[in-house]
Amino acid sequence: WMGPLYEFLGVSVGVVRSGQAPQEKRAAYACDIVYGTNNEFGFDYLRDNMAFSLEQKVQRELHYALVDEVDSILIDEARTPLIISGPAEESSEMYRRIDALIPTLTRQQEEDGPGDYSVDEKVKQVYLTEDGHQKVEELLLEADLLREGESLYDAAHLGVFHHLNACLRAHSLFHRDVEYIVRNGEVIIVDEFTGRTMPGRRWSDGLHQAIEAKEGVPIQAENQTLASITFQNYFRLYGKLAGMTGTADTEAFEFQQIYNLEVIVVPTHLPMIRKDMGDLVFLTQQEKYQAVLEDIRDCRQRGQPTLVGTTSIEVSELLAGLLNKEKIPHEVLNAKQHEREAEIIVQAGRPGAVTIATNMAGRGTDIVLGGNLQAELKALGLEASPSAHDDIRQAWQQRHEQVIAAGGLHVIGTERHESRRIDNQLRGRSGRQGDPGSSRFYLSLEDNLLRIFASDRVAGLMQKLGMEKNEAIEHPWVTKAIENAQRKVEAHNFDIRKNLLE
Incomplete structure (x- = not known):
């Protein structure tokens, strides 16, 4: 334009x-x-x-x-x-044969405990234990993938080890409706930052083929890289x-x-009056989701629209199920409903509207309080009479004022992302152009970020503050501990990007 x-x-x-x-x-x-x-x-x-x-x-x-x-x-x-x-060498059958062995292996739950393999969720890697190595070699002998006296780590069997590692990672670290979806017999990656599907993109190092074997869909041949940047x-x-x-x-x-780029912060055109409330932290996810439901119910009663942000398709569908049980009308926006995105966003700012969304609604999405007037006028068509246009404008103005009186758009975060920017993008859907609004994150010690990176510190703070079951804690110490965990992850990811460049 x-x-x-x-x-x-x-x-x-x-x-x-x-x-x-x-x-x-x-x-x-x-x-x-x-x-x-x-x-x-x-x-x-x-x-x-x-x-x-x-x-x-x-x-x-x-x-x-x-x-x-x-x-x-x-x-x-x-x-x-x-x-x-x-195209590279065909190896689809090998993935199927190795995949059949994975369910017989057990995951190690604690360091030096029993189990065939351990999972490091921080670096997204899987490692065989000594017992696991022995068990895998026995299974490979039975499957005719190794001969008597040969080792999995022999140079001749690096291909078998490559397939085994890919299949272990596929089963342990990658989950359907979280990192990927299956549509029409195809495994499609879901972008963790935008929540959108990425058709045509594939994981490398045999991981995509291993996930296809796990899901029982046709396995596409591995490729060799001709050019990359x-x-x-x-x-x-x-x-x-x-x-x-x-x-x-x-x-x-x-x-x-x-x-070598300098960041310059441009002040907002109108003062920002959104209220960003402190995080509420619970012991379990069940308690957290119950509190989210109560918040949604309160907002709906006073006619305040609510945007509920989730980190995965799986959680968005779980919350939708809970709202269905409570008979609370809502819309779900995730990678499975991407074709309805425009329609859902148009309605998201109406009084009492409840929208559950993955990160799809977190970046560049403008939710207009009262509903999207321009979209309604466009749907009416050019042939409609001026009075029909006036009626729609008048109805929208009433809804707009009702939503502002109720406090504007309320944003609920159900989990902290590894990156603070993604959380800020979600919060930024509310309080745009000087409108009122509010936001709050509901967390639990079972959330991935807290469980992997901050559980000991936050659990210690909760004990000091006398935390009990079915109670939430809201304290600057806890918020600071969570932000420190995010900073740690961001610093770790920055180091990876820097090392890759060097």
């Missing part, structure tokens, strides 16, 4: 889309301003580097990139490799780089260190 303005000023504008012919792409890249997705720019760069002649290339020199939602691309997706691949390395090729986002401040150090 900016195109006509640029063209009026004598500046040419092009758009790069997937599936365009090379000559169309070349013409688009020849324009003064080129719009496109980060994926398309990156893949065009790789294809240009595989071209046999200058005439086959489509991109010009990489001068200036302006990136929208810059933290999502340069930090969350920094390590994501763009890969052009070709990460977003981190691709965008650093530009002479000048800039971007904008609502949540860059917590990552200012990384922008400076990796990209």
Whole structure:
């Protein structure tokens, strides 16, 4: 929609889309301003580097990139490799045979305890114990994948070990409706930061094939990499780089260190009057969900719309089931209902509306208090009479005032994400453009972040403060301990990205 303005000023504008012919792409890249997705720019760069002649290339020199939602691309997706691949050796049957062995192995519950393998959830790795190594070799002998006297760690059997490790990770660390969904016999990755599905993307190192074997769907052949680049390395090729986002401040150090970019905070146009309430921490998830239901019920009674943010499809469906039992009308927005996204968001700001959403509703989503007037007028059509348009405007104004009187949009977070920015994105759906609003996170010691990174510290604080079952705790100490856990994870992830670059 900016195109006509640029063209009026004598500046040419092009758009790069997937599936365009090379000559169309070349013409688009020849324009003064080129719009496109980060994926398309990156893949065009790789294809240009595989071209046999200058005439086959489509991109010009990489001068200036302006990136929208810059933290999502340069930090969350920094390590994501763009890969052009070709077919490799067929090994689908091996995944099925190894997958059949995994249910016979037992997970070690505590260090040095009984079990065949241990799981390190912090680094997402699985390790065989000594007992497990012996048991696996016996199972592989029975399955004719090893011969008598041979070891799993022999150089000749590295392929078997590769398949075994991938299958163990698939069963222990990757869960259906959390990290991926299965649709039409295909395993599709769910982006942990946006909550959206990523068709066409596949995990590497045999992990995707191992998950396909676990789910009993057709196993696609492994590929070999022909060309690859990460977003981190691709965008650093530009002479000048800039971007904008609502949540860059917590990552200012990384922008400076990796990209030599300074973060400047632009003040809001109108004062921010949203109330961000302290975290409520419970001992168990069951208690936490009960408190969330009570909060939703209270908001609905006073006509306040509620957005409930979850970290996975699984939790969004669990909460939907609890609301169904309570006969509370609601909408669910997750990767399985992505085709209804626009329709659900239009209604999310109406009085008493309850919307459960994964991270899909966390970035760039504008929930209008009272409902989306423009969408309603558009649905009415141009042929409708002026009085019909006036009736809709009047009804919307009444709903808008009712929602503002009730306190604006109330955001409920059901779990803290590893990144504070994702939590801030969720909170930022409320209190936009000077509107009133509120937010609160409900947590439990059984949540992944607290269980893996902060359980001892938070549990100790709860004991000091006299915490009992069916009680919640709201205290600055607890909030600080949780934020420290998030900082630790962010620092760990930053180190990984930095090491990858070096």
